Amino acid sequence: MTSTVRESLLEGTQSPWRRMVRRQGWTVGVWVLLFLLIAYYSTLIPKFGSFQVAWVINNGQPIVFLAVAQAVIVIAGGIDLGVGGMLVLTSVTSARLMEGQSLSMTLLIAVGVLAAAAIMNAGVGWIINVSNVPDIVITLGSLYVFQGMALAVLPNPGGGANGGFRWLFTGSDTGVGSNWWPGAVMITITVVATALWLARTRSGLSLYAIGSNKAAAYLSGLNAARVKILSYAVGGAFAALAGLATTAIAGRGNATVFGGTRTLDSVAAIVLGGVALTGGIGSVIAVIPAGLILFFLNPILTAMGVDPHGAQIIQGVLIVLVLMVTGVIEWRRKRRG
């Protein structure tokens, strides 16, 4: 605590530039890393154009949205292993309901799925509050419940999605094409809106407050239970957005993929994005490039002629290195403070 006070006092005397580096350094760093990787990728393959950009942006959407879901919950001091299950559940539900529907009906279904997911995940948050069981245990259970519900909704891969709905996420009625801006707009609008909500509004800031010190937040008059439920509701909605994106990309739903793997990807992405697992620290803006980088490693390695399975090794090593570096930075800050 004292070091934070000291820092904020010091910030007044520092140049705005240094203050920005201190505050936004990680976010800028991850974005720069993403663009460096894209630049490197463009030298590796014979033809680099809008098709490749569209491919990365479109197919990267599920992991980006899922990572934002995880980030919102982790910032508020929780962790949700169930987001992957929610992704699968919302994806198969939307695919089953949307098959053969008109665009307006499809959009109505999409809104309904988002709302239902938010309410269900709010229920998970409520259970955590009432039961006093650690988040990780309850959401381990909700992961299985959601996965089971998904299998009940759609036992075999199938369903469909309206072409216009698919265009909304992928810029093409068939899910493949070189139109990259609809996907980019989708990511930008949702994530920037969330970032503004988190940084500028009372309810958004309360997430940081209970994430960094629950007792202090409670004593200063915040309703900790309500904020926690709110964080889970927003997380659920973003997991549903990831599910809708999955349906739009594939044009069908598949409940036989295991959501737990997707959850682990989302945790990896937020760590790379600089969100502290202890809560209270992090920005959803940095989560966008982090998710895209994790998604992007595979094609890069393939283009380099490395065995694509190496992507998993590099991803693992990268994440451990990130945490070692942040650990060292934190340690040095503490020593100086």
Add this chain to the structure above:
Amino acid sequence: MSIEQTPIEPEVTEQLRRQQLGRYLATHPHLVLVGVLIVLILITGSIEPNYLSINGLRNSALFAVPIGVLAAGQTILMLTGGIDLSASMIATGAAYVAANQSPKGAVIAIAAGLVVGVIAGAANGVGVGIFQVNPLIMTLAMSGILLGLFTSWAQTIFSGSTRMGDFIRTLGGGSFFGKSIPWAVVVWAVLSVFVILMLRRSGFGRNLYALGDNPMATRLSGTRSWQVLIAVYTLAGLFGAIAGLLLGGRVGAVDLQLANVFLLPSVAAAVIGGTSIFGGVGTYSGTILGALILGVLQSLLTFLGAGQAIQQMLYGSIVIGLSWLYTRIAAAQ
């Protein structure tokens, strides 16, 4: 006075008795688990009368073995406030290497498999103990690294046999005494005795509880935390490898998806058994009961002919319900 008291009295004694029962359960939390286990066995028996035989119970026990052995690793790590998300991948890797080395004889195969567990576990321990990486992330990353390594090694240095040797197959799937007692259960029993004694009687075991309860106090009282952490993660890796060998022996042939489905059940078994994920609280005997409950549940769901959908929903509800019940009992204490 006496007129007023008479209607109140039975209520008061009832309340007292309930309080006493609550207090008794709080001091003996395992009784709840034993109760749940017996009820589950009886329900299963009422649906399928054949289940209440040595053969029926044997199947549940066989299903519980890999969960129980993996959960031994989870339990000792959770006591320190850690967790091992790479346990299933360590198990798979160990089984894969053992199957590959099987033509060279059982001793070399088993040793090679266990070495995989020790190396991966020690690496986890170095990350968590020395570099202070969050255990969740360290082991998650290790899981990815192992999957990548073994997927590429499967085509290069470990290409060839994926069939387990006969000795390991007997150990994992064979039985003795007229096919009544599986060897795998014997291995689990020996390991259980070792873990329980270690946690209760050894200084190392007490260090684990202390480290999970208050890491700062433990360090100040002279424990070298990083050494304890490296040791405990290595041990958990070893348990993971043993689980992999038993599972691989039961299945016979090994692939890289072998133990994946057992990762979250192993965490669930420890949680159901009353081990706190924040460290400092828990026993392995509770975890054993948790693993047995999951094993019986599996049999029950199979007999009910429940599809994957119902199974997973029920599974999740049970994890939530039992952990909630457990926290309430602990709070009453």
